[in-house]
Amino acid sequence: MKILVAISKVPDTTAKITFKDGGTKFNEDGVQWIINPYDEWYALVRAVELKEAAADTIIHLVTVGDASSDAILRKVLALGGDEAIRVNAIPGDSFSVASEIAAVAKEGNYDLIFTGKEAIDYNASAVGGMLAELLNLPYVATATKFEISGNTATIVREIEGGEETDEASLPLVVSCAKGMAMQRIPNMRGIIGARSKPLKVVEPTSVESLTEVVGFELPPVKTGVKLVDADNVDELVRLLHEEAKVI
Amino acid sequence: MSVLIYIDHTEGQIKKGSLEALSYGAALARKLNTTAEALLLGTVKEELSTLGKYGIAKIHQAADESFNAADAQVIANAVSAAVSASGANVVIFSFNATGVAVAPRLAASLKAGLVAGAVALPETENGFIVKKTVFSGKASAKVKINSAVKIISLNANSFGIHEMGDTTAEINIVDITPTENKVKVLSTELIKGEVPLAEAEIVVSGGRGLKGPENWYLISDLAHELHGAIACSRPVADDGWRPHHEHVGQTGVQVAPNLYIAIGISGAIQHLGGVNRSKTIVVINKDADAPFFKAADYGIVGDAFEVVPKMIEAVKKLKG
Numbered sequence: 001m002k003i004l005v006a007i008s009k010v011p012d013t014t015a016k017i018t019f020k021d022g023g024t025k026f027n028e029d030g031v032q033w034i035i036n037p038y039d040e041w042y043a044l045v046r047a048v049e050l051k052e053a054a055a056d057t058i059i060h061l062v063t064v065g066d067a068s069s070d071a072i073l074r075k076v077l078a079l080g081g082d083e084a085i086r087v088n089a090i091p092g093d094s095f096s097v098a099s100e101i102a103a104v105a106k107e108g109n110y111d112l113i114f115t116g117k118e119a120i121d122y123n124a125s126a127v128g129g130m131l132a133e134l135l136n137l138p139y140v141a142t143a144t145k146f147e148i149s150g151n152t153a154t155i156v157r158e159i160e161g162g163e164e165t166d167e168a169s170l171p172l173v174v175s176c177a178k179g180m181a182m183q184r185i186p187n188m189r190g191i192i193g194a195r196s197k198p199l200k201v202v203e204p205t206s207v208e209s210l211t212e213v214v215g216f217e218l219p220p221v222k223t224g225v226k227l228v229d230a231d232n233v234d235e236l237v238r239l240l241h242e243e244a245k246v247i
Numbered sequence: 248m249s250v251l252i253y254i255d256h257t258e259g260q261i262k263k264g265s266l267e268a269l270s271y272g273a274a275l276a277r278k279l280n281t282t283a284e285a286l287l288l289g290t291v292k293e294e295l296s297t298l299g300k301y302g303i304a305k306i307h308q309a310a311d312e313s314f315n316a317a318d319a320q321v322i323a324n325a326v327s328a329a330v331s332a333s334g335a336n337v338v339i340f341s342f343n344a345t346g347v348a349v350a351p352r353l354a355a356s357l358k359a360g361l362v363a364g365a366v367a368l369p370e371t372e373n374g375f376i377v378k379k380t381v382f383s384g385k386a387s388a389k390v391k392i393n394s395a396v397k398i399i400s401l402n403a404n405s406f407g408i409h410e411m412g413d414t415t416a417e418i419n420i421v422d423i424t425p426t427e428n429k430v431k432v433l434s435t436e437l438i439k440g441e442v443p444l445a446e447a448e449i450v451v452s453g454g455r456g457l458k459g460p461e462n463w464y465l466i467s468d469l470a471h472e473l474h475g476a477i478a479c480s481r482p483v484a485d486d487g488w489r490p491h492h493e494h495v496g497q498t499g500v501q502v503a504p505n506l507y508i509a510i511g512i513s514g515a516i517q518h519l520g521g522v523n524r525s526k527t528i529v530v531i532n533k534d535a536d537a538p539f540f541k542a543a544d545y546g547i548v549g550d551a552f553e554v555v556p557k558m559i560e561a562v563k564k565l566k567g
Binding site for chain 1: 257262264318319320323343344347348349350351352353354355356358359360361362363364374376378379380381382383384385386387388389390391392393394429430431432433434435436437438441442443445446449473484491492494497498499501505506516517523524526527528529530540541542543544545546547548549550553554557558561562564565
């Protein structure tokens, strides 16, 4: 089985989000970059588990980014994966990223494509679905469990107020959410092994974005908390009812 | 030219998020001086013409019952056919389990720009600009859609459900043949009697301060009294005290209820990102220095084990 895992580079979850150039650009000063948690903890680790269960499995990793993404790719190679592919372009919107990954996917003839549920920067949850459409493959979004038997995958996915169990044949695109696998930390053997694994750079097909960010805003700052005494809980409930009008 | 809203449904019921999408689509159509139309694939129990009260002029229904269990690809193909037939240039989805799977497919097939997770009506004075949350709620972005057809999926609880009056919608039965269904639903398990977190207007959330899963009755009792949903912080889900789908925060669910009550949660930056679109935030924590108080509207510095039972009593008294 051949698996492609899509990887995205995002600001660390603890990063303070600020903007520059009149609120039109994300301020990257001092920002630590990490592998998008959904791509790393769930998509990649589940792919590695599948490889551990079936040794002839091949895992390729793909990202769209400039050379600054290479450090991230070495880290994902250290966690597992046989080869990384970097499409040499500054990522545009979900459609342009999905189009670039689709071009790589067509070349590689993969049985299974995993993405994270969403990237924690733009939160669009769109690349997996777009990729599936561009490749004319079935798509299961926000999967929390993935099992495979022969050519048939059984997948549990989140729905409003519960979950759904699906069945689909490979090839297939799946976006991965919490529950798919447990986070791992790369070990020394993995880190050393990653140095000699192939990291291919391919040129983009340069599909244009359909959308563009024209400005950012930070959420309004709260004006200050109104503290109520712990012995006067009735007063809190009164305020929620009469002042905030939320209960 | 029109705005087309996709009506999502389950077990014969239109989802609450779709009522919000209908209200949003109708308001957008008024702003663009065009008509709001909706699309229903499959069948529901509700009388469709009554959806006119949300400002919808016309409802296209493809009544083939196999649509009731259709996968994202089948739905996207059918919506695409309806977009061509109706000449819609804006398509609205809810940013929910269906929208998250269907809207990107449709966007890629129509080469239509998608804004997923919109929180406000588009600005149309200078292009078509839609505000959405980014960085998991830590900020918002204004995204300009440059394509001819535009797709928006709307975040839950960001626009509200608005009735416009007693008008009825025209029903137009359309003939769309479902394409091959490649993802088969084997089973669906809904947690009965609980309010779905993403749609909830009131959320009661617990953290490590509750000391252990055996104390979660405090959270669920209060949630029950308020008809709210139950949530938790990440450490609580990671430790297996509560299921993952209740985890609110940057790598969990992002919520925007009218009222978010955080009990025994310190308020790490990743958690705040997931809740800061809540209208009112109440924090109950015995540590007066907990960072969550800075993001709160109301707070009590006190022990959850003393405060929460009193709060349950006070709510009971209020509701009579």
